[in-house]
Amino acid sequence: MPKLDLRRLILLLSMSATSLVLAYFLYASYQMQRELLIKQTLEANRIYAVKLAEVTENFLNTAHKQLAYSASVIGPRLNTAEHLNGEVDRLLLQTNTFNSVYVVNTESKLLARAPRNHQAEDSLIDNPGSYSALASQQPSIVQAYSAPHGRLIVAMTHPLHTAQGDYLGYIGGAIYLQENNSLHDLLGEHYYRDGSYLYVVHDRQLIYHNKQERVGEIIHGNPAIHEVSQGREGNQLLTNSEGIEMLAGFAPVQSTGWGIVAQRPLQATLTELNKLMLNMLITLVPFFLAVMLAIWWLSRIISQPLWSLAKSVQKDDARIAENAVRQIKPWYFEVAQLKQSILSGLEMLNHRIGKLNLDSMTDPLTELLNRRGAQAAIDKWHVSAQPFAVILLDIDHFKQVNDAHGHDIGDLTLQFLARQMRRLSGNENVLCRSGGEEFMVLMPDTDLKEAGEFAENLRATLASTRSPAGEPITLSLGVAHYPISNARIEMVLRSADQALYQAKRQGRNKVVIAAAQRS
Structure with a gap:
């Protein structure tokens, strides 16, 4: 396969680098603009929710004032049915604030109602709104509840008093959350065609939504609803119940505990940004092509001397090659x-x-072979079917040496053991530090008896010789043989390892020879 010359490599590298820089520039620009646009939209939605919360607060205050005026008119003439019916009719028709207006006495009996329906006067009013109003005897907003006729209702009440201040009952106005009224119009006019919408919640229950069938639904797992239910305003990027990413701003209506959430689809927010980035890319393409042409020209100038040198040294005649090189400037x-x-x-x-x-292949501390070096020797003997003995040895309680004297003395102790192994071992033996305080001796053409004698000699020598730690060290040793212990080398090594651990279990400072394989 022909190799690329330097000019093409420079051209490829330069074009790749330029392309990557351009791609990163576009990516970074997109990310920065995206983040800025998201922040601006989130903040705009938060401000919008705050303003709408204020408007809703004003609406509720106005509704309370309407009820308060009617209460002042009704109080002195509570027992006049004609007067009561006239006032509730007037209040109902005055604005589109309430879907129904009613008067209830202290015994929960309905005295008047507009509009009229099958519910008879003097019938008992049995709902959470009535209980709350009679219990508090204060102006109140009764949060959303389901009436017997199935409507979801928010009720506003105002107490009735005599001229002497005696409590007589209350006048109430009901807002049907799933029907037309001023509150519905106030919130509904803020729906946009790009997918933006708002909703109102109280205690995780939807009390307004642009999809009326969802009013009354309990929402779980929405972080914006959780925050606004705690009386906090803010904004968040979240995923709505339909799996659409939304940029939501939220604010509470303080007097009611309601929360208003205004949100816009993330995709709608980013649509204009995508168009802007596409136009930017189209604008940059001619400039990018001009840069690529300049890079191609410069890469040829830079690579020409090296290309000439490479061609010159390929010549068979050294003199001609030398002359050719000399002519290169x-x-x-x-x-x-x-x-x-x-x-x-x-x-x-x-x-x-x-x-x-x-x-x-060498352990730097002891200058013995490492595992790789030992494996190379084993592989060589395995190919030639050469028998050999394996001795695995381990310094007993070596951790105590490190703990008592420090790691420097521990390293000197390892070097001391390596020197004793060299002194007692023959030249053909392979000495290895297999890791930590573990060592290995590979003895070619040596039977189990000879290997055991060498192991015992090494153990006895170390047990009677003062080490750098100030006292002798002891060894636990396991001996195995290939192929006597096993015909598989990996099993021979395992047998030696098992013999070593048997020596440890038998009290350490001991040599254990692995049993021969049964035929």
């Missing part, structure tokens, strides 16, 4: 020094590779 330092640098670099590289190969 470099205009930057790298071309002039390239040949000498390559030769120096190759020499240094070979030296380092040799050192790395040695280092990769």
Whole structure:
């Protein structure tokens, strides 16, 4: 497969870098504009919800004043049915605030009602609104409840008193949340065609929604509703019940505990931004192509000396190649020094590779082989079917050495053990530090008896020789043989490991020889 020349590589790198920079610029611009637009929309919705909460508060205050005026007119003439009916009719027709107006005495009996219906006068009013109004004897807003006829109602009441201040009952106005009235008109006129809408909740219950069939629904898991139910205003990015991401602003109506939430679909907010980014991309394309052309031209100028040098050294005749190189006129330092640098670099590289190969198979602390070096020896003997013995050994209670004397003494102790292993071992044996305080001795063409004797000699020597820790150290050793202990090398190593742990279980400072494999 032909290799790319430097000019094409420079061109590819430059074009890739430029493309990435352009892509990142567009991405960063989009993200910044997106974040700014989202913040602005969230804040606009919050302000909108606050303003609408204030308007709703004013509406409710006005409704209370209307009830208060009627209460002042009705109070002195509560027993005059004609007067009561005239006043409730007047209040109902005065504005579109209430869907019904009624007067109730202290015994919960209905004295007058507009509009008239089948409910007879003197009938008992049995609903949460009536109980609350009679109990408080104060102007109140009774939160949403379902009436016997199925309507969802918010009731406003005002007490009736005699001229002497005696409590006579109350006059109430009912707002049907699922029917037309001034509150419904006030909230409903703020619906937009781009998917924006608002709703009103109280204690997680929808008391207004642009979809009337949802009024009365209890909402769970909506963070905006949770916040506004706690009397807090703010804004949030959330997902509505239909799975649409919404930018919501919310504010409470303080006097009622209602919460108004105004929200707009995230997608509708970002539509204009997407168009703007598309126009920006179209504008940048000609500039991008001009930059690519300039990069192509510059890459050719930069790569020409190196390309000429590469062609020159491919010539079979060294003299011709030398003359060709001499004719090259470099205009930057790298071309002039390239040949000498390559030769120096190759020499240094070979030296380092040799050192790395040695280092990769040697434990730097003890200068014994590591696991990789030991595995290389095992693989070599396995291929030639050469028998060998394995001794796994572990310093007993080595952690106590580190804890009592420090890790420096611990390292000296490991080096001390390595020296004793070298001193007692033959030249053909492979000595390995397999990790931590664990070591391995591989003994080619050695039977179990000889390996056991060597292990016992090493154990006895260490047990009677003062170590850098100031006292002798003891070893636990496990001995196995290939193929006597097992015909599979991995099982031989496992047998040696099991023998080592058996030595530990038997009190340490001990050699255990693995049993031979049964035929």
